[in-house]
Amino acid sequence: AGGPDENPRYSKTLVGGVNLFKKYELDCLFVASNCPGRSAYNMVERRMAPLSNQLAGLILPHDYYGTHLNDSGKTIDSTLEIQNFKRA
Structure with a gap:
């Protein structure tokens, strides 16, 4: 579930990870994400909430x-x- 910013199995996210892995000749690459429904703990979403609230209905x-x-x-x-x- 979720888009590329929420789902590390999303094809574009995987391709991006593979490209980084190859470009920087990494030994290991970790991709992490928040659990679905836990956006309240996402620091970026918490900071954007007031702006989203002000722009609602615009x-x-x-x-x-x-x-x-x-x-x-x-x-x-x-x-x-x-x-x-x-x-x-």
Whole structure:
């Protein structure tokens, strides 16, 4: 369960670990993570909680210069997407 920051068995995490192992010619590489559901003990998440609380419900305009999405929500104009992102 969880994404790459929570699951050391996630394929991208494994590939990253293998690359580090080879690049630095390590003898051993340890990968550790918190138990699922224990984010209250994660120092980074604890520090980010006030910011997350303040930003909850904030809606950034994504189409200030016009929509860059089609009806399916896929990007059809990359330049316009970047302009809208910078404005938001």
